[in-house]
Amino acid sequence: MRIATWNVNSVRTRLEQVTAWLAAEQPEVLCLQETKVADALFPHDAFAALGYATAISGQKAYNGVAILSRLPLEDVRLGFAALLPSDPVAAELDEQKRVISARIDGVRVLDLYVPNGSSLTSDKYPYKLRWLACLQRYLTLQQAEGEPLVMLGDFNIGPEERDLHDPERLTGGIMASEAERQALRELLGDQLHDAFRLFEPASGHWSWWDYRSAAWERDRGWRIDHIYLDDSLQELATGCVIHRAVRGNEQPSDHAPVVVNLAWPPDDDEGDDPEAEWP
DNA sequence: ATGACTAGCACGGCTAGA
Numbered sequence A: 001m002r003i004a005t006w007n008v009n010s011v012r013t014r015l016e017q018v019t020a021w022l023a024a025e026q027p028e029v030l031c032l033q034e035t036k037v038a039d040a041l042f043p044h045d046a047f048a049a050l051g052y053a054t055a056i057s058g059q060k061a062y063n064g065v066a067i068l069s070r071l072p073l074e075d076v077r078l079g080f081a082a083l084l085p086s087d088p089v090a091a092e093l094d095e096q097k098r099v100i101s102a103r104i105d106g107v108r109v110l111d112l113y114v115p116n117g118s119s120l121t122s123d124k125y126p127y128k129l130r131w132l133a134c135l136q137r138y139l140t141l142q143q144a145e146g147e148p149l150v151m152l153g154d155f156n157i158g159p160e161e162r163d164l165h166d167p168e169r170l171t172g173g174i175m176a177s178e179a180e181r182q183a184l185r186e187l188l189g190d191q192l193h194d195a196f197r198l199f200e201p202a203s204g205h206w207s208w209w210d211y212r213s214a215a216w217e218r219d220r221g222w223r224i225d226h227i228y229l230d231d232s233l234q235e236l237a238t239g240c241v242i243h244r245a246v247r248g249n250e251q252p253s254d255h256a257p258v259v260v261n262l263a264w265p266p267d268d269d270e271g272d273d274p275e276a277e278w279p
Numbered sequence B: 001a002t003g004a005c006t007a008g009c010a011c012g013g014c015t016a017g018a
Helices: A013-027 A044-048 A087-094 A123-144 A179-188 A244-248
Strands: A001-007 A030-033 A053-057 A065-069 A074-080 A097-103 A107-113 A148-154 A192-194 A225-230 A235-244 A256-262
Touching: A001 A013, A001 A107, A001 A148, A001 A225, A013 A030, A013 A044, A030 A087, A030 A107, A030 A148, A030 A235, A044 A053, A053 A097, A065 A097, A087 A179, A087 A235, A097 A123, A107 A123, A123 A148, A123 A179, A148 A192, A148 A256
Parallel strands: A001 A030, A107 A148
Antiparallel strands: A001 A256, A030 A065, A053 A065, A074 A097, A097 A107, A148 A225, A192 A225, A235 A256
């Protein structure tokens, strides 16, 4: 099973690029962020034509997340309130559409668009930290359910120095502050593992390049789009790659897709009753 | 130190992104 994440920076502006990429790559699942469209205007039909069902949580102009899947989408959950129904902070944070999950072939796929934070002196920065604290409460409940879990999306955090093109200059600033990194580490605990880093320890691999300052041409990027796997799925990961070529498209998103390949469903022959195969 | 680009909304410059 291949699962992908892509901040498309408007699903309508990017529709031809997204459908072309889906047709070429045919992942089982693609999670989108920054769809920037009200639910009534979401382009379901373009994805249905390629065999993808859609689960969406959008709003006009800002934010918005969606899960596209060739396999059935089950038990779709919108927002933090799905697991934190009596939490007033969750209700307030859910005004921005940044959280959606679904069970797909027995795997819980949690698609996130973490707030950017703007700058360390902006009101949006404490909002980002409150959002991450709420995510931690949400995750604790999700993990208690015991479903295999993939948590992915645009985290707007470069977790380590090797995830920034210029760590000397950028460390400590927005997306690379110690408080953000600490919040991310805390919610991962020792349960969730960065799929990309299972296969590639080196720096120089980015998922986002600023539109400004010719960042793409100069390859000045950040790795802020992540796929996290729980212990059970980590063992089944066979690869994780960033489709950076997409950033070179005409009128591109500023983010590239990230894709993980899982040997799912697992081969369950081992240790099972051999009689089970001969009913 | 600042701004650079891009998208949405709406049609004039804002907000927001990262």
